[in-house]
Amino acid sequence: xxxxIFYPLAGFCVALALGVIFNKSPVGSAISLIGMMLGLAGIxxxxxxxxxxxLQIIIYAGAIMVLFMFVIMLLxxxxxxxxxxxxxxxxxxxxxxxxxxAIGILYKIWQVLFSVDMDTPASLPDSFGTVAVIGExxxxxxxxxxxxxxxxxxxxxxxxVVLAKTKLD
Amino acid sequence: xLENSVPLSHYLMLSATLFxxxxxxxxxxxxxxxxxxxxxxxxxxxxxSLIAFDNYMNLxxxxxxxxxxxxxxxxxxxxxxxxxxxxHRNKPxxxxxxxxxxxx
Amino acid sequence: xxxxLTCLIPLFPLIGSxxxxxxxxxxxxxxxxxIACGSMTLSFLTSVLVYVGYLMLPEGQHVYEQVxxxxxxxxxxxxxxxxQVDPLTLVMIxxxxxxGLIIHVYAVGYMQEEFSYYRFFAYFxxxxxxxxxxxxxxxxxxxFIGWEGVGLCSYFLIGYYFEKKSACDAGxxxxxxxxxxxxxxxxxxxxxxxxxxxxxxxxxxxxxxxxLIYAGEAVTIITMLLFVGATGKSAQIPLYTWLPDAxxxxxxxxxLIHAATMVTAGxxxxxxxxxxxxxxxxxxxxxxxxxxxxxxxxxxxxxTQFDIKRVLAYSTVSQIGYMFMACGVGAYTAAIxxxxxxxxxxxxxxxxxxxxxxxxxGEQDMRKMGGLKKHxxxxxxxxxxxxxxxxxxxxxxxxxSKDEVLYHSLMDGNIIFWGMxxxxxxxxxxxxxxLVFMTFHGESRVDxxxxxxxxxxxxxxxxxxxxxxxxxxxxxxLPFLHGWHILHNWLEPVLHFDLANxxxxxxxMLHEAxxxxxxxxxxxxxxxxxxxxxxALMVFSTVVAITGVVGAYIFYxxxxxxxxxxxxxxxxxxxxxxxxxxxELYDDVFVKPTVxxxxxxxxxxxxxxxxxxxxxxxxxxxxFSRQAQTLQSGFVRNYALFIVxxxxxxLLAMF
Numbered sequence: 001x002x003x004x005i006f007y008p009l010a011g012f013c014v015a016l017a018l019g020v021i022f023n024k025s026p027v028g029s030a031i032s033l034i035g036m037m038l039g040l041a042g043i044x045x046x047x048x049x050x051x052x053x054x055l056q057i058i059i060y061a062g063a064i065m066v067l068f069m070f071v072i073m074l075l076x077x078x079x080x081x082x083x084x085x086x087x088x089x090x091x092x093x094x095x096x097x098x099x100x101x102a103i104g105i106l107y108k109i110w111q112v113l114f115s116v117d118m119d120t121p122a123s124l125p126d127s128f129g130t131v132a133v134i135g136e137x138x139x140x141x142x143x144x145x146x147x148x149x150x151x152x153x154x155x156x157x158x159x160x161v162v163l164a165k166t167k168l169d
Numbered sequence: 170x171l172e173n174s175v176p177l178s179h180y181l182m183l184s185a186t187l188f189x190x191x192x193x194x195x196x197x198x199x200x201x202x203x204x205x206x207x208x209x210x211x212x213x214x215x216x217x218s219l220i221a222f223d224n225y226m227n228l229x230x231x232x233x234x235x236x237x238x239x240x241x242x243x244x245x246x247x248x249x250x251x252x253x254x255x256x257h258r259n260k261p262x263x264x265x266x267x268x269x270x271x272x273x
Numbered sequence: 274x275x276x277x278l279t280c281l282i283p284l285f286p287l288i289g290s291x292x293x294x295x296x297x298x299x300x301x302x303x304x305x306x307x308i309a310c311g312s313m314t315l316s317f318l319t320s321v322l323v324y325v326g327y328l329m330l331p332e333g334q335h336v337y338e339q340v341x342x343x344x345x346x347x348x349x350x351x352x353x354x355x356x357q358v359d360p361l362t363l364v365m366i367x368x369x370x371x372x373g374l375i376i377h378v379y380a381v382g383y384m385q386e387e388f389s390y391y392r393f394f395a396y397f398x399x400x401x402x403x404x405x406x407x408x409x410x411x412x413x414x415x416x417f418i419g420w421e422g423v424g425l426c427s428y429f430l431i432g433y434y435f436e437k438k439s440a441c442d443a444g445x446x447x448x449x450x451x452x453x454x455x456x457x458x459x460x461x462x463x464x465x466x467x468x469x470x471x472x473x474x475x476x477x478x479x480x481x482x483x484x485l486i487y488a489g490e491a492v493t494i495i496t497m498l499l500f501v502g503a504t505g506k507s508a509q510i511p512l513y514t515w516l517p518d519a520x521x522x523x524x525x526x527x528x529l530i531h532a533a534t535m536v537t538a539g540x541x542x543x544x545x546x547x548x549x550x551x552x553x554x555x556x557x558x559x560x561x562x563x564x565x566x567x568x569x570x571x572x573x574x575x576x577t578q579f580d581i582k583r584v585l586a587y588s589t590v591s592q593i594g595y596m597f598m599a600c601g602v603g604a605y606t607a608a609i610x611x612x613x614x615x616x617x618x619x620x621x622x623x624x625x626x627x628x629x630x631x632x633x634x635g636e637q638d639m640r641k642m643g644g645l646k647k648h649x650x651x652x653x654x655x656x657x658x659x660x661x662x663x664x665x666x667x668x669x670x671x672x673x674s675k676d677e678v679l680y681h682s683l684m685d686g687n688i689i690f691w692g693m694x695x696x697x698x699x700x701x702x703x704x705x706x707x708l709v710f711m712t713f714h715g716e717s718r719v720d721x722x723x724x725x726x727x728x729x730x731x732x733x734x735x736x737x738x739x740x741x742x743x744x745x746x747x748x749x750x751l752p753f754l755h756g757w758h759i760l761h762n763w764l765e766p767v768l769h770f771d772l773a774n775x776x777x778x779x780x781x782m783l784h785e786a787x788x789x790x791x792x793x794x795x796x797x798x799x800x801x802x803x804x805x806x807x808x809a810l811m812v813f814s815t816v817v818a819i820t821g822v823v824g825a826y827i828f829y830x831x832x833x834x835x836x837x838x839x840x841x842x843x844x845x846x847x848x849x850x851x852x853x854x855x856x857e858l859y860d861d862v863f864v865k866p867t868v869x870x871x872x873x874x875x876x877x878x879x880x881x882x883x884x885x886x887x888x889x890x891x892x893x894x895x896x897f898s899r900q901a902q903t904l905q906s907g908f909v910r911n912y913a914l915f916i917v918x919x920x921x922x923x924l925l926a927m928f
Contacts, residue, residue: 001174010179010183013183014183014190017187017191020203021190021193021194021197021198021207021210023203026203029203033206036210036213040216043180043217047175047220047223048224049220049223049224049232051232052220052232052236055239056216056239059239059242059243060209060213060239063243064242067246067247071253071254072202075254095197097914097921098192098193098917101921102185102189102193104921104924104925105185105188106186109181109185110182123227124224124227125227128227129229129232133229134233137229137233138233138236149240149241152241153240153243153244156243156245157247159248160251161251163248163252163254164251195910196910196914196917199910265908265909265910266910268907269908
């Protein structure tokens with residue numbers, strides 16, 4: 001039953017991801033990316049990770065993508081003549097390499113998955129993935145990384161402001 | 170009790186596929202912003218794996234970790250985009266191959 | 274407990290040096306002088322307290338050791354940063370801090386006009402601190418630090434007027450000549466560690482009679498090396514050449530080097546290691562010969578010099594020669610006694626000459642002095658007292674100490690040593706009064722534009738104090754009655770040496786090694802203290818001293834034309850006046866070959882072979898780098914590609 005939801009969602013995500021990298025206009029890429037992120041949120045829901053799913057929508061599809069769109073518009077980017085694909089010879093090489101990578105990774109996973117019996121998941125408690133459980137873990141075991149993350153975000157904020165300022169003085 | 174009838178391998182395959190698409194994007198596109206987006210795809214792909222294992226083993230560490238990944242991604246994007254703006258101010262281009270001053 | 278203050282004695286001058294060195298320019302001249310003299314005063318007062326503490330030690334204990342921290346340790350090699358207080362150290366501490374303090378006060382007046390006043394006092398304090406470390410350290414290595422420290426500070430101070438080339442050269446010369454001796458000293462320390470497994474004074478001196486064979490090779494090598502080290506610091510043949518050149522420094526420096534610090538270090542070291550020297554009769558003979566030879570040679574050179582400070586410098590070399598001769602015949606007490614009285618009168622003489630130079634605006638040539646008696650009475654009278662002292666006129670201090678050296682050189686040595694000593698005494702009396710008469714008496718030959726004047730109180734007061742000490746210093750060791758010889762009784766625990774016991778051990782060791790022990794029985798015959806001979810010698814040496822003075826009077830006051838006539842056409846004079854051409858000899862034998870050899874090494878080995886190899890290596894690497902730099906294209910995606918390639922390789926490795 002859930003597989004019925006999984007396959008369309010997964011296909012949707014992969015298709016939109018391909019859309020991101022093959023779209024010639026940056027705006028098109030960005031919109032595809034938003035779609036992919038929303039699709040991934042669906043996948044997360046399917047995995048019972050509701051909190052992460054919400055975060056995915058708020059942070060990624062919301063905040064980060066808005067930032068992308070904002071920058072694209074600020075820079076007034078259009079589809080340039082030489083801004084699409086790399087040159088042909090280079091492209092061939094890169095495609096081959098990427099293909100190798102893809103085949104390598106997928107084969108490896110396949111190999112591992114079928115050598116080990118991994119398809120009997122633990123039965124999950126009702127509370128799995130809820131804000132309460134995540135919050136408790138976050139503020140007990142992971143409180144230090146959490147604080148570090150806050151400092152990281154602050155630094156990034158200040159850094160972004162400084163970098164994007166017109167004059168560095 | 171919650172049941173998850175989608176096998177782990179499916180999630181991992183999805184994750185790997187998305188990751189490879191992200192790598193391909195980084196390699197073949199020359200537009201800085203699209204390269205950035207491809208990096209976001211890769212980060213998301215990793216998040217799927219993390220949560221899939223979480224789900225499989227009944228833990229919450231992976232979710233915490235993906236949360237951290239999001240934080241890092243947010244920071245990276247904000248700084249990265251600021252750099253792009255600063256770059257664009259010096260050289261009105263978003264073509265990565267135009268920025269090749271950092272060499273011998 | 275008062276002895277706990279020991280470590281503060283060298284610390285005060287060090288702190289003063291640091292303050293003056295780093296903040297001297299900001300705090301002003303007055304404060305600099307105050308800090309320099311204040312630190313010395315504190316150091317001196319601490320010495321007094323330590324002395325009181327030492328007197329309160331329980332009966333039978335005559336060494337106090339204070340380990341401040343363990344300096345370094347490597348398996349069984351441990352070096353403590355520790356101080357020791359024993360009678361010998363106390364004597365030296367009092368000489369160094371006491372005379373040092375007086376010279377400091379004098380220098381405050383003398384150096385008043387100098388621009389880098391603070392630099393001078395920073396070095397000055399450091400000098401005293403290093404010397405204190407030298408005399409107070411409880412092991413050879415700590416002594417070596419002080420040893421090197423005084424060498425370094427002498428370099429700083431001799432080259433104080435660094436804008437003058439001759440001063441720089443003199444500083445370098447002092448440093449390099451000292452280095453020769455230092456190297457020998459260091460070798461001796463290593464050898465000592467090799468044999469004893471420790472470098473602590475107390476332990477080494479305690480174990481020496483049991484571990485070293487009397488007159489064996491080991492002890493001879495050690496003591497010869499130590500002696501070479503001492504000749505460097507104490508300016509004896511063959512390493513004395515630096516001391517006369519050291520006159521390039523300001524006069525208080527000369528006084529400090531000659532009286533309180535530095536040159537006495539060698540004598541101190543010999544006395545400190547008296548046990549080792551006692552075990553090696555051969556070294557003792559060498560020491561005595563070198564000492565006596567130096568005494569005569571320096572005295573003859575001193576007779577022909579015209580620079581007032583150079584005459585005094587040669588007189589120092591000569592007097593230190595006396596001390597070495599005393600050590601060489603085993604009369605360590607006499608050596609220390611002469612060291613102390615010499616510190617008094619030589620400091621007074623140098624400071625007096627400084628006062629003269631100051632009074633006639635920097636002129637040092639005695640041919641341009643004369644008749645200064647009426648212009649600077651205090652300087653004259655103190656100088657005269659000191660000159661009488663060094664000439665050996667009773668009852669001044671120098672008479673007693675010099676006479677003791679001479680007596681022992683005859684009784685414990687032989688008539689040759691005594692002959693050397695007594696002729697040097699004649700020459701000393703002569704050239705000292707030549708100096709006095711040329712400077713203070715007779716017609717004034719001073720440049721008419723210069724108006725001689727007496728020095729300020731700051732400078733004359735130290736002279737008076739030192740002249741007083743030179744007068745009464747002889748009380749430390751009155752002759753004839755053993756009980757009266759304060760210094761002898763005081764130093765007895767340090768110098769105690771049981772020859773019979775040492776010989777027994779040596780015989781035992783030789784037998785174990787399967788060798789035959791020579792007969793040493795004659796060494797153990799007790800020596801009589803003959804009061805009559807001593808008295809006769811005293812009378813004789815007084816007569817000799819007076820002869821010298823009268824001779825100088827005839828030559829330089831009565832018949833000033835005599836020296837000219839006397840030396841006319843004498844081939845020997847040229848040689849003596851040119852200091853026996855020793856400097857030229859060293860220049861030809863050591864300096865020039867070294868310079869030429871270095872030039873050769875530089876041009877051939879260094880510039881061609883070594884530089885070629887180094888540059889060649891650099892060029893090869895440069896070529897590789899140029900090949901590799903094509904990898905750094907500047908295209909970001911190229912770099913990403915490398916990452917991917919690496920990733921794929923990893924995957925391949927995992928398959």
